[in-house]
Amino acid sequence: MHENFYPTVWMQATIALLSILLVIVIVMWALARRKVRAQRAAMVKSPAAQLMIDLEAKQVIFANPRVCELLQLANNGKHWQFFDSAHLEQLLELLKPHQSSASIEGVHWLVNFPQQTRVLLLYASLTAHNGREVWFINAYENAQGYSYLNRIEQEQKLFANVLNSIPEFIYFKDANERLLGCNQAWAGFHGLKPGELAGKKLSDFLTRNELERSQTYDDQVLAGEPCQHTEWFSAPDSRQILLQNNVYPLKNQQDEVTGVLNVSYDVTKWHELNRKLEHENQNRISSEKELGRQNNLIRTVFNSTPDPLGFIDDKGNFVGGNEPFAKMFGFTSDELLGKHLTEVLSEEQLEQHQLQNRQILEDGKPIRYEELVYLDDGHQIWYEVIKGPYFDDVSGERGIIFITRDVTERKATEQQLADAIMQLQELSxxxxxxxxxxxxxxxxxxxxxxxxxxxxxxxxxxxxxxxxxxxxxxxxxxxxxxxxxxxxxxxxxxxxxxxxxxxxxxxxxxxxxxxxxxxxxxxxxxxxxxxxxxxxxxxxxxxxxxxxxxxxxxxxxxxxxxxxxxxxxxxxxxxxxxxxxxxxxxxxxxxxxxxxxxxxxxxxx
CATH class of the missing domain: 3.30.70.270 (Reverse transcriptase/Diguanylate cyclase domain)
Structure with missing residues (x-):
């Protein structure tokens, strides 16, 4: 009797313990299900657009009526589907950079439908749900955001018009050699249009030797130091041209270098002149306050270059420019913004500029000239000035873009060359x-x-x-x-x-x-x-x-x-x-x- 007593008690105790655990699991499962049902019921009644996305399955596992209305979602019995599957891919791509922080706040999402475009403001958190990572998303329709994005699009068009009015070769790229943009002059040099170059790499256009030389200077610029160098390049038509490349670092709002801006001047003719003079004379010759509607890229480009750049509208008001440009007139960029030409220039200068501006706006062609400027500290600087028209075909705004370059050193060299030539002629x-x-x-x-x-x-x-x-x-x-x-x-x-x-x-x-x-x-x-x-x-x-x-x-x-x-x-x-x-x-x-x-x-x- 004693021999069978203990096993029987042990088995009864085990069965009792397992029964208790089973009851606890069932209760917890029931509570979890009740919580999920309560949560989804609250989401259904919520006036905000809400949805849940299974990150691993890349599926919408729940969507309330409001979000179904906004994003045109439909329930197929198992999960919810977007009217356009590309919308889900766009949303997942938008969420991807925020996975590490597991939350997003106030991110705009532009959603295009056949008859309309909506801008949603997203707030979301990434949490564990039934053992899986799930995004809980709240979406709010934001008409103001659409206006903002539309304004950015207009500014980008203005930026493209500005770049394409500049005759010098300009391109900018990120730290991975991917082209972010260029002007018509640079694209035309390669026989293409600016829109056909975005996303490509310099290796698609340069020879191996040219690319290696370019990368050497880019490494210096990416370290935060602008540089200037002169290189021979092979044009698509087999011509050899000499380019003076001014390379500047592109920085973001945190003052971090994110890319490279390259402004190139064709100095082939100048080089040929120097060679001719050297042959004759041998060893005697030593040879934008920011725009009101411009986006972050425009401000970065303008504020990165030491050359003065600025804009004047067709009424003669300064509408933007960098600090070097404002300094030419004795102001800071903030002080110069909104001023009229009559407040800045003398009568003689005013008459000259107004005549030039009318001619540029009428002919639609840029002009180039040199101007001697006396600074407040008594120094004099020679500037090469390029004035060209800009026109925004969206807003109808037009005006004049100023691009100036300090050529004081070049003028001094030209004077030395002229003196040497006169001396040679006299001696001969x-x-x-x-x-x-x-x-x-x-x-x-x-x-x-x-x-x-x-x-x-x-x-x-x-x-x-x-x-x-x-x-x-x-x-x-x-x-x-x-x-x-x-x-x-x-x-x-x-x-x-x-x-x-x-x-x-x-x-x-x-x-x-x-x-x-x-x-x-x-x-x-x-x-x-x-x-x-x-x-x-x-x-x-x-x-x-x-x-x-x-x-x-x-x-x-x-x-x-x-x-x-x-x-x-x-x-x-x-x-x-x-x-x-x-x-x-x-x-x-x-x-x-x-x-x-x-x-x-x-x-x-």
């Missing part, structure tokens, strides 16, 4: 030893005077001068002293002519020439006598001359009225012949056609 026409005109300058001047004197029918005179016994001077005094003698003779000859139109030139070796415009034979003889007198008074020693103890010159004088069919070489031939006569008649004198040789001793006072 001057004899380096005597500092009078060289043979090239003489030939060009003679041809020019010959043509003008032939046209006007007036006399032109030429004096050819040769230093007497100059070979003996060089042989005995040395070439350095000979060079000094040439310099002294050049100064004496130059001192003998008074008019700015007269030209003294080194004709070659120890020979010099004097061109006398509008001068007859008598006037030319007076100049010859003056030269002989100045040479005699200078008394430059020459012990080895067979003429005198001082350096002397012989002069040939020729005067003529140029005639049609006669070459200017005839004047040179006659003067050279007279110089030959002066040499053979004893030197230190001048000869002219029809005269006997006249010695310097006879012409001296």
């Amino acid at each position: 026409f001057i004899d380096s030893l005597t500092q009078v005109a060289n043979r090239r300058s003489f030939d060009e001047k003679l041809l020019q005077l010959w043509l003008t004197h032939r046209r006007e029918g007036v006399e032109l005179s030429l004096l050819l001068l040769d230093i007497d016994c100059f070979k003996q001077y060089n042989d005995n005094y040395g070439h350095q002293q000979g060079d000094e003698a040439l310099r002294q003779v050049a100064k004496l000859i130059s001192r003998s002519v008074k008019r700015g139109s007269d030209l003294v030139a080194r004709y070659g070796g120890e020979e010099f020439a004097i061109l006398l415009p509008n001068t007859g034979c008598e006037g030319a003889k007076q100049i010859a006598e003056t030269v002989l007198r100045n040479m005699k008074e200078a008394e430059i020693p020459h012990e080895f001359s067979d003429v005198s103890d001082f350096v002397s010159v012989s002069i040939g004088v020729a005067s003529v009225i140029p005639q049609q069919g006669v070459d200017y070489g005839e004047l040179v031939r006659v003067a050279d012949l007279q110089l030959y006569r002066a040499k053979h008649q004893g030197k230190a004198r001048y000869c002219s056609a029809g005269d006997s040789a006249i010695e310097d001793t006879k012409t001296a006072p």
Whole structure:
């Protein structure tokens, strides 16, 4: 009896315990079911649109009448279905970024139906329901949200119009090399339209080498530092063009770098000009307060670039611009917004800008010019200004966009180049030893005077001068002293002519020439006598001359009225012949056609 007692008691106790547990489970299940029924009953009666979505099954497991009305849901007996299955996919995609936080508050959802568009404001929480993750969603119809989204769409169109009015190449991309947008100039360069490029990557357009170089600079910009670099690129038509790329970081409202803005200028022609000047001169050449309706992307682009950008409407009011743009007028962007041109510009500047703006709005074409601006601190800056039209075909608003770039450094370089060219031109026409005109300058001047004197029918005179016994001077005094003698003779000859139109030139070796415009034979003889007198008074020693103890010159004088069919070489031939006569008649004198040789001793006072 005792042997069977304990097993029987143990079995009875186990059965009793299991019965109690079963009762507890049934009670809890009944309570849970009652709670779910109560919850769904409350959702049915709620005036708000409410639904429950099974995250794993991606199905609507409950929807109250209000949400069925708003979103056109229908119950198929097991669960609720959207009229358009794409709406469920859109909603799940909208919820996806918020899974980690398990809640969303005040998120707009734009739902398109065949006859209308609704904007819903969503509040939701992600909780466990019957062992599964379920989104409990409250939705409220938000007409104001639709207006907001519609305004964003208008601003995006305005932004596209603004970008497409800029002739420079502009594109912006995210940190993953995905293009976010570009202007018509950049898209057209690749033979496409801006809308066809969004979402693509730079690797779809650049060669491997170009892409590697671009990524090197992008890494610097993504670290928060803007940069500027110049690179050769291959155009789709196989042309090689040189682009000056200004690359800036794109930042969000938290000042975090999220992408890259690239503004490129085609400087191929400028480069070719530099190359040409370098070839000629070798080593001498050193070579928007934010818009009221603009979205976050426009503000990011405008505030990221150091170049002044701004907008003026067709009535002359400043409607936006960045800080560099406002600084040009002595304001901050907040102070400049809403001001009229008459409040900012002088009368002279106002008239010029109003004339330009009317022309741009009438012609619909941008203009480009350079302007010197004086800042309040006394500094002056050269700006390259591009003014173009913008037009919003949705709102009908139109106006002028200002795009300016600081080109002070470029202007300084251009001035240096111009100075160097002028210096080169001057040096190319001057004899380096005597500092009078060289043979090239003489030939060009003679041809020019010959043509003008032939046209006007007036006399032109030429004096050819040769230093007497100059070979003996060089042989005995040395070439350095000979060079000094040439310099002294050049100064004496130059001192003998008074008019700015007269030209003294080194004709070659120890020979010099004097061109006398509008001068007859008598006037030319007076100049010859003056030269002989100045040479005699200078008394430059020459012990080895067979003429005198001082350096002397012989002069040939020729005067003529140029005639049609006669070459200017005839004047040179006659003067050279007279110089030959002066040499053979004893030197230190001048000869002219029809005269006997006249010695310097006879012409001296």
